[in-house]
Amino acid sequence: MVICWKAWDARNREAHGEEGMRGRELWSWSKNYLDIFRSASTVPTILKNPPPRVHWIPPPDGTIKVNFDAALPPSLPHYRVAMVARDFKGIAIWWSVDMFLGTVQAVEGEAHAALKAIQKSKTKGWASVIIEGDCRQLISAIDDEDSTLCPIGAYVEDIRALMLSFNSCQFSFVPRNCNKLAHALANSIELANLEGPILPLKVAHIA
Incomplete structure (x- = not known):
């Protein structure tokens, strides 16, 4: 879908006298775009209950x-x-x-x-x-x-x-x-x- 969308964009650019992507460049750009999109869409795992500490910890100086x-x-x-x-x-x-x-x-x-x-x-x-x-x-x-x-x-x-x-x-x-x-x-x-x-x-x- 990303390749088709970018190919359509390249065709429009060429129709207006601009240079559009073709071949390997089009494939490489689309793959990179999809990787960035997936990375941005991934929800990081949040620990609702972080593991408890296992050792007693001294207080700050003065406390x-x-x-x-x-x-x-x-x-x-x-x-x-x-x-x-x-x-x-x-x-x-x-x-x-x-x-x-x-x-x-x-x-x-x-x-x-x-x-x-x-x-x-x-x-x-x-x-x-x-x-x-x-x-x-x-x-x-x-x-x-x-x-x-x-x-x-x-x-x-x-x-x-x-x-x-x-x-x-x-x-x-x-x-x-x-x-x-x-x-x-x-x-x-x-x-x-x-x-x-x-x-x-x-x-x-x-x-």
Whole structure:
């Protein structure tokens, strides 16, 4: 079709005394035109869900990154929440594990862990923080202004109020494999209701 169209164009040009393409030149031009057309018409593949990062990433210099998690032991009347704070070199500068009586839904436990993480960050006087957790529902609720009526709305309101007291405070979702250290702390019953600036040897090696 492109060749026929260009041959028709060449015939019109010749009819008006101009020079038109013929033979191999006509074929070469038509092929090149078609290649350009196909290239311009191809829709690039867009990844709707880019692959998650697989490693924990340190924060920028001057910012503290705080990872949090909750552990809900089955058939036990308590749950634990944990946080670990690291600097731009990836060095753990603070951690804590708290145990609370009662049974809660997973997202409620995560919301409580997030609240404890931002409360302790405020107490420590860190002006700029990135707070990471592996509960997408919670992080979405914190970002959603209309989420205060959800089951974790009270936690979300308290978290948002505290966020205003920092120079910079950001909540981010990360996959579990980027939250392994906070997860290990939350699941360590020996560390319940403890905190400190130096991590126990048995969890210090976890990324």
